[in-house]
Amino acid sequence: MHDFVVVGVGPAGARFSRRAAEAGYDVLAFEQGEIGQPLACSGHVSTDIWQYTGGGAREELLQNEVYGARFHVGGPHTGDDDRDTYPFYKREVVSNVIDRVGLDKHLAGLAREAGADVRDEHTVTEVVEHRDRVEVTAKGPDGTATHEAKMVAGCDGPRSRTRAALSLPDPGELLHGVLAFSEEPDDGDFVDVHLTAPRFFAWRIPRHEAGVEYGLAAPPGVHVNRQFEELIDGYEVEVSHRCSGAIPIGPPDRVTSRRGFLIGDAAAQTKPFTGGGILYGMTCADHAVREIDPDRPTTLAAYEHAWREDLEREIELGHWLRRAYSLPEPVQRVGLRAASGEIGVHMDRPTSALSLEHLKAMLSPS
DSSP, X not given: OEEEEEEOOSHHHHHHHHHHHHTTOOEEEEOSSSTTOSOXXXXXXXXXXXXXXXXXXHHHHEEEEEOEEEEEOSSSSOOXXXXXXXXXXXXXXXXXXXXXXXXXXXXXXXXHHHTOEEESSOEEEEEEEOSSOEEEEEEETTEEEEEEEEEEEEOOOTTOHHHHHTTOOXXXXXXXXXXXXXXXXXXXXXXXXXXXXXXXXXXXXXXXXXXEEEEEEEOTTSOHHHHHHHHHHHHTOOOEEEEEEEEXXXXXXXXXXXXXXXXXXXXXXXXXXXXXXXXXXXHHHHHHHHHOBTTBGGGHHHHHHHHHHHHHHHHHHHHHHHHGGGSOHHHHXXXXXXXXXXXXXXXXXXXXXXXXXXXXXXXXXX
């Protein structure tokens, strides 16, 4: 019997598999298709990402360094009128643009090196929870087999099959996100954010020689594809490699059951103001490894407490920041004009807006 079966080998699942294997646990992990495919997530992350990777990762995966963001109000276009553009920046690198598919492959490789049995091209078809074990059935190239484990970790994304099988509640909402790429090189060091998509935003991310990423997300009921076409038309570019996916916002009240637990997008451990969840998911994976003992199901409560204590305030403040996306345009302009300039905020920690570093940055001369 395995200690853990992990369903899903994205960043959260790979991180948990690696750290649990390093802690001496027997870990079996399944990924539905090829690891990293299909792409359904942006590769714009904070520089903290390198704390979770192995040697040589930065040289292999880094595509661009970003120093800030330009916020645009009034339409999905580049906005030659500076009155509609509000820059936020640091004097040092704020974030990195990375090879997102490469990241998944790298993290899965680290899990394998640590001793986890990571199997791609395996679709989990059933998860059954018993009082003393879980049974996970997976279909792979060699047929269908059922595996027993002391616990199951659901790391299988926003529409998690594991979550449904464990009868755990759904996220607060699922946004619809669209991504596409143009081929022109762009080594600019600012991303562009357009407050035009209803109740969320659109973005443009320069990826140096890898081209430019364009994206947009919005809640159900919004004509996302039409909004995205308006964004692309505004930039007058041709795009390819279009992909889409769900973005979970708002963690449910409970992400653990008798012998199962959720991590990452399956638990909606994401930033409400950007939808990003790579760093939050891997942070929660580390909490899970530290707190959960597969021989003691009661330790699942410690995981619930630990990750919420760490991220609950960040997520709550993130909800408030997101509400500003839906303010009337005149109010947005006033707020952005007042706040724009040099900042000291960490992109994954909105509570850093209350930090001394941010206050000093705002008061420093340009």
